[in-house]
Amino acid sequence: MPSFPRKTLAVGSAGHTYDYICIKPTVTTPSKSAIVFFHGFPAIADIWSRQIKYFADLGHTVIAPDLLGFGGSSKPHAVEEYTSWTAVEDIVGILDAEGLEKVHGVGHDAGAYFLSRLYNYHPGRLYSLTFLSVPYSAPGVHYDLDAISAILEKFIGFDKLGYMRFLASSDSPRLIGDHLESFLSIAYHEDMDVRSEHFYPPGKLQAWLKADRVDHSLVLHDEDKENLIGSFRKGDWVAATNGYRLMAENLNEEREKADIADGKLATTIKVPVLGIDSQADKTSLSGSMQKGVSQFLDDESLGTFVTVPSQGHYPHVVSAVEVNGAIKSLVESIDA
Template sequence: MNESLISEYKDTITSRGLTYHYLSLPAVGDKPTLLFVHGFPSTSYDWYHQINYFSERGFGVVAPDMLGYGGTSKPTDASSFLRTAIAQDLLDILDAEKVQKVVAVGHDWGSTVISFLSIKHSDRFLGFAWATVPYDVPAGPFPGIDIILELQTKTYGRPLLGYWKFFEQERAPLIIEKNLESFISVLYSDDPDDWLTLMNQPGEIQAFVESGKTTKRARYLTKDHHSHLLASLRKGGLTSPLNWYQAVLKGVNDHIMDEIPEENRLIRKPAFFAVAKKDHVCIYEYAVPQMEKYAKGGLKMVEFQGGHWVQLEEPETFNRELEGWIRDTLQQSC
């Protein structure tokens, strides 16, 4: 990230008493503001290509360290990770910045948060952009990870979320913290196909990390970015970040859709979706039909040939396509 932007970070306390650390850059003229929402196990730094690109072109930027990461609060209680509450946290940040014309852009768990911004607060946004992880909401109480893995195997011929069996363990944070470089090498592996084993199959990532092995680090993960990741997670630990998973496993989000009619779950604003052909967790075969089912306000879908981290792996294409969608689809609103 451009070092001059570090001084533009600030802190705010949300309506539920949590501190969020975030980057805020004002828009120029009538340009909208982009709200960048990262996922696991990152910080707002994961958006540095987008922050540099869009701010240089006059777009406003709000990029928070999400709950559990960086300079933001790190609750150890999974109940703090209720998705609707986190969505409200982001609105509190936008209110603190007095930002009105906003496009929400999410990746990984950040995508699930903007899904709830779309459901509950669509009127606050010009449009929504999902990167690799599609629009997705709980269909009901979480049935348990073993049942999910069994259903995935029947549907897709293999489990997809095998790594959740590791993340659900009470000792997972300590194991990861002791073998952090090994863990990061898996999540940011140079070969997306490493995930077919290490992430999809139960037991594989735990055995790999506990042994201290490493994959070849992704070429898109620069030395500075890699150092930032390690330093941030070493300082804050993994207990709070893993609560993004624990909140699902413990049923924190089981009933948040109970009072929302099916017709109100549709995406009514324009939608952008960057789908990765080699994301072996958020797979193409699931993601594309999901977006086509719910996106009723217009959908632009762009295919990428790489893995999960499209905004890092192919930033030029991602930025160009996202900017083009904003210009062509949202220009009347902007």
């Protein structure tokens, strides 16, 4: 894995410190637009290594932060510090510090949520939005885990959100921390049949961890895996799992609804959007990416949807060539 230049910056009214990868064109490379990458769970900025090197080599400014609770960034325990408006204020602080008025945004998993809110609160700061694996997240929506679980169970045959309840619980930090390699081995398992059986359903992830099962069939290269393990051994799993508590407790809902009513959030997407998904598997609903994005587009022509030729939750890792090509096409169509 390449070693990328990093910066540390205190931002926002909460004074959170962010560690982030920052690469800008040199005098020998052409200067192009900036791209910001938001990682998901459980990851750090380096999970984007295949995209960071590719786009930096093309001459783009590349920013990839360790999000709050991860890597070298602040790890507050108070769940209230992870609210959407706080996260957006922090990210805008990084963009301002780097002199980036407008960027292309790319988000995976939980990073798709951060990208959504960055657009909602600051639509003028984004040229485009790219969502991987998880679609756009609308603001002010009540997240009913039980209701969503019932819908998923009807269509895929099991309760897929058992893992979310565990991660939002007070038990998850200790259990994950005590069995870190076991946790990463199932979170990044390359076989979606194994993940569908041992990661998602209620109680299965806890059982995997308590048995301290370690499977080496991962989507990650050994260097990627060791980098993640090294980072998370120095981490804090209360902080890293706080996003799930925030969601389970719907702590964003009331403020976001008020901000929508006050006209402080954009609720219609008016910039080009790229949705990237993997091939359907036992845990997925076919067409969910396109459906999750298209209903919020100001014009359906703004949406482009790509399915990469592999299964799994990490298309940017497993199918990096295809993902990079799709993002490049979107960016160049806008920058031209």
